[in-house]
Amino acid sequence: MKLKHCLADTDSGAWGDDPEDGRGVPVLRSTEIDLDGNLDLKDTANRSLTEREISRTRLTKGDLLVVRSSGSDAHLGKTGYVGDESAGASFSNFLQRLRLAPTHNSRFAWYFMNSTYAKQQIRKLSSTTTGLQNLSAALIGELEIPSPSLDEQRRIADFLDAETARIDHLAAKLHRQSQLVTEREDASIPMGVAGALLCTTKVRTGLPWMPFMNPDAQIVPLLRVLQLQRGVDLSDDQRIDGPVPVVTTAGLSGWHNRAIAEGPGVVIRRYGSRGNVHWVDSDYWPHNTTLYVKNFNGNSRRYCYHLLRALPYEMEQVKSAIPGVNRNDLHRLKVAMVPQSLQESVAEAMDSEMVKFHVAHERIQRLKQLLTERRQALITAAVTGQFDVSTASGRNVTDGVTA
Incomplete structure (x- = not known):
């Protein structure tokens, strides 16, 4: 049976305007629907809607909300179920509301819409414009849904x-x-x-972030261990294909024919975190979105890599009004440095x-x-x-x- 024959009503939502008083009406968006079709209402948008829009888009328990426009296969067609907590809210224009006829169970339809069987149909039916995949109400209505008894x-x-x-x-x-x-x-x-x-x-x-150390270690500024330097910009147009890795905040992002840093090396993102310290085996080009170790001061390079993994980047970023970490601040940061004889161990x-x-x-x-x-x-x-x-x-x- 086609889904359109199971529906009492279907319509799209409204987005309205920014509320002048900061209040507005809660409006559900595609971001409130996770990949399993559950609604997360912790961060709903408040929008200014006309009385007519509020009346038209008011949700009732059992309504289904379908994402009808997305740049991702995984998100297109994902469907949320309106329960007691979300009933009474409105929904945005990137969603399509499905209201089931009394002869069909809305929870069964919700599970159907989030099944592989439905998603395979959605991929075949969707159209693409400007990088977005789209589902119209008519296309959603063409989905073939199993029809056991109520x-x-x-x-x-x-x-x-x-x-x-x-x-x-x-x-x-x-x-x-x-x-x-x-x-x-x-x-x-x-x-x-x-x-x-x-x-x-x-x-x-x-x-506070490094409470204990080896008895042979000593507390020194990070600059005593290594020296950081900002990377150098290299646009896609400037790159010439070659064997040299170009390292950005996310790690390897392409190749170039010339290196400016000797490997093996260590690169961190300027908006640092423990998950964004990169080891580079060969000579490389560090991008200007990163900081790289220019001088290891005779210390073990692998040891310096792990030391940079340990730094409390979040603490350093809180100190600054400007997002990101400042290399001069990092250089002054006190660390526990083990002697070079222990660094490889x-x-x-x-x-x-x-x-x-x-x-x-x-x-x-x-x-x-x-x-x-x-x-x-x-x-x-x-x-x-x-x-x-x-x-x-x-x-x-x-x-x-x-x-």
Whole structure:
């Protein structure tokens, strides 16, 4: 059955104007709908709408909101379900509201719209203009939706409510595990680079972000360890294809025929964070959006890489009215420097730790991906009738079904 025959009404929303009094009406946008079709109402926009627009776009429980314009395959057609919390709000002009006829269950239709079966149809039906993919009301209406009885639609929706809640609970636990691994990693980097993990007796540093150090380490300004220099601009038009990596804030971003920095080297983004310190094996070109180590002062380059990973960039950025980190401020930052005789041992230990944490993150990410795939396969199999939901609870119902 075509979706248009299941609808009582469908219309697009309104965006209105900026409210003069700062209040306005809450208006839901595509950004409030996540990839699973859940609505996140923490940051809704407030807009000034006319009384007619408010009346026309007021949402009621059971309405579906479809993203009808996006530059991404993943976001085009994602569909949110209006529950008690979002009822009464309005919706923007980039969304299409679907209101189901009484003969069809809106939760079943919501699961259908977020199934692989529907998304495959959406990809075929969508049109493209100026880099955006678009879905008109007419195209949405052409989607082929399974049409079991109303009672069966309710059973399928109830089953999916329960099963997806279990999967979402597991996903939340994995997310928390990922956070704990990140917290442990963040805590271990300053300890490790200060040599505190190589000894049984630790010395307090007096530094809030690097509390302990090796007894043989000393507190010095970062400039004593290394000297940072701003990179040099190199536009796409200026680049000549060659073997030299061009390193920007995100890492490798292209190639050039000439290097201005000797490798192996270390590059950080000027808007620094621990996740944006890059090791470069060969001679390279550091972009002007970065800072690079111009002089290692005779210290181990790999040790300096890990030291820069440990710096409290967020603390330094808070001190400045200008976004980003100032190399002169970083040069003055006090750090615990281990003697050169220990630096290679520290670097090797840090490399080992980095691999361990990377493996942990990869494992958690893979488990999260498997849960996502299982969730999608379960929804698609249920709405397309590949198994009987009344006898499926507690079994691995996605065995032998297709997403």
